[in-house]
Amino acid sequence: MEIKAKILEKLQNVLDPELGINVVDLGLIYKIEVKDGTAFILMTLTTPGCPLHDSIAGGVKRALRDIEGIQDVNVQITWNPPWSPDRMSEKALRQLGFLS
Amino acid sequence: MTANHTYETNIRIPFSFIIFGLLAFFLSQILLFLSTRQLSTGEMRLPVVLSAVHLLVIGFALMTAMGAMYQLVPVVFLTPIWNESFAFIQMVVTSLGILSFSISLAFNIQMAIFSGLLLTCGIVMFLWQMFMTLKKQKKRTVITLFVGTALICLLLTIGLGLTLAYHFWSGRQLIDHDLIFKAHILLGFSGWFTLLIFGFSYKMVPMFSLAHHFSMNTARYVYIFYISGLVLTFISFITANDRLLSAGLQLMAVGYGLFAYHMFAILKKRMKKKLDKPFLFALLAIVFGVILHIAAAGFSFESEIHSRIFSIIIYCYLFGWIVLSIIGYLYKIVPFLWWTHRYSKKIGKEAVPTLKQMINEKWIVMECCLFVASLIGMIAALASSSTGLFYLAQGGMVLFSGLFACTIGSVLLK
Incomplete structure (x- = not known):
């Protein structure tokens, strides 16, 4: 399996505890890059004042540490562009009751 | 722009x-x-009642608001707390101040000035902490305006409270005692608590409902109308002008109505269709607030303003708006705090519970229904002067406060 696919798979275990939806389905992950054993994750949160800021960013780091070939994880939180609901997957929209 | 700062406050x-x-x-x-x-x-102005009310307003509402602010200010304003050690000292000073002040009010009101000074020290320490924290905020928003004004009102409230305590101690009045008393309640309830709840609601309502793409334009009108009303009402106390009082209360009602409308408009843009129960109770408090502001403005038209009616409105304002808002948000904040302490280092490594699983929602619904039923009972008891109903309704409040503490405590077992 390609390393980026492995990363995405692992990130599906990182849930936003307020919503109970993982960061991938929420559309929080903007960019994934792997260079010289370091994974660079550019991501956002649903709101800039999210109290779960540190918890989710830390969760992303921990989730990727066990992947073979990754020695270090660098997580960057960005507010630009801000997160928008249309980034959510159909599964996430269903979980929120937005789609039946 | 990317950010990798930490905004978590020491959970203790x-x-x-x-x-x-x-x-x-x-x-x-x-x-x-x-x-x-x-x-x-x-x-209402009996020593033991004054003691109980201050335990509720300062001991519960203010202390909880301070605790919540230590957690929320860093994340809402993206600014870490200025000095955490100072926060612990402030907690000890304020707690001792509240306990000694409540005891003084109940047993020796003349001496309340001394414990009041200790309490003032604690609150001023908190204000200093917030001033130093907010000063570091890079980009100020309308929420900063609401919270900043609320903090100024808190400072004025304790100044007025201290003046009242001085009157009791010295036996002479620096300024008309009744004027100070009314202004103390106005600035404490509507200035400090209401503006603070307004400010944080602008963050928490969209966050808990996952609302996006809404306009914040109405917020400035909420601020303008509410503050204008607050100032006019304050001036009406000084000038003893009933027309001005009526105008001030009407402006406050317009400001509050705009706030309620704005919250409704934000909720219409939400992605989370099924809202959590505790959050719904915080929203119910807004409905009570609208009714109470309209009632206060309406009764101010009466040629003879009945102090009994206003006493009931103030009681409802405290319980139905301020306390219910705090209760609703506390049911959300405590699971979050404990989850952060217990599970934030486990997320991504193993399965962790969601915040909803940290607290029993069925209990919350029962407790909040008990609270609302007791509140309605108290209103009826106050209106009818029925001692039996009073015992029943206040008994309900005692039961609620015990169950509430147990439910919040049960989160710590998760």
Whole structure:
């Protein structure tokens, strides 16, 4: 399996505890890059004042540490562009009751 | 722009404030229950009632608000707390101040000035902490304006409170005692608590409902109308002008109505269709607030303003708007705090519970229904001067405060 696919798979275990939806389905992950054993994750949160800021960013780091070939994880939180609901997957929209 | 700062506050700070608040809430309700006979006759300014009310307003509402602010200010304003050690010292000073002040009010009101000074020290330390924290905020928003003005009102409230305590101690009045008393209540309830809840609602309502793409334009009109009303009402106390009082209360009602409308407009843009139960109770408090502001403005037209009616409105304002808002948000904040402490280092490594699984929602619904039923009972008891109903309704409040503390405590077992 390609390393980026492995990363995405692992990130599906990182849930936003307020919503109970993982960061991938929420559309929080903007960019994934792997260079010289370091994974660079550019991501956002649903709101800039999210109290779960540190918890989710830390969760992303921990989730990727066990992947073979990754020695270090660098997580960057960005507010630009801000997160928008249309980034959510159909599964996430269903979980929120937005789609039946 | 990317950011990798940490905004988490040491969990012991908010928790120590909140635990103190829960105990003060329970104690205040027991004291009010014991004063039922006097309260049912409409007599509010009794030593034990003053003690119970201050335990509720300062011991519970203010301490909980402070604890919540230590947690929320860093994340809402993206600014870490200025000095965490200072926060612990402030907690100890304020707690001692509240306890000694409540005891003084109940047993020796003349001496309340001394414990009041200790309490003032604690609150001023908090204000200093917030001033130093907010000063570092890079981009100020309308929420900063609401919270900043609320903090100024808190400072004025304690200044007025201290003046009242000086009157009791010296036996002479620096300024008309009744004027100071009214201004103390106005700035404490509508200036400090209401503006603070307004400010944080602008963050928490979209966050808990996952609302996006809404306009914040109405917020500035909320601020302008509410503050104008607050200032006019304050001036009406000084000038003893009933027309001005009526105009001030009407402006406040317009400001509050705009706030309620704005919250509704934000909720219409939400992605989370099924809202959590505790959050719904915080929203119910807004509905009570609208009714109370309209009632206060409406009754101010009466040629003879009945102090009994205003006493009931103030009671409802405290319980139905301020306390219910805090309760609703506390049911959300405590699971979050404990989850952060217990599970934030496990997320991504193993399965962790969601915040909803940290607290029993069925209990919350039952407790909040008990609270609302007791509140309605208290209103009926105050209006009819029925001692029996008073005992029943206040008994409900005592039961609620105990169950509330247990439910919040049960989160710590998760």
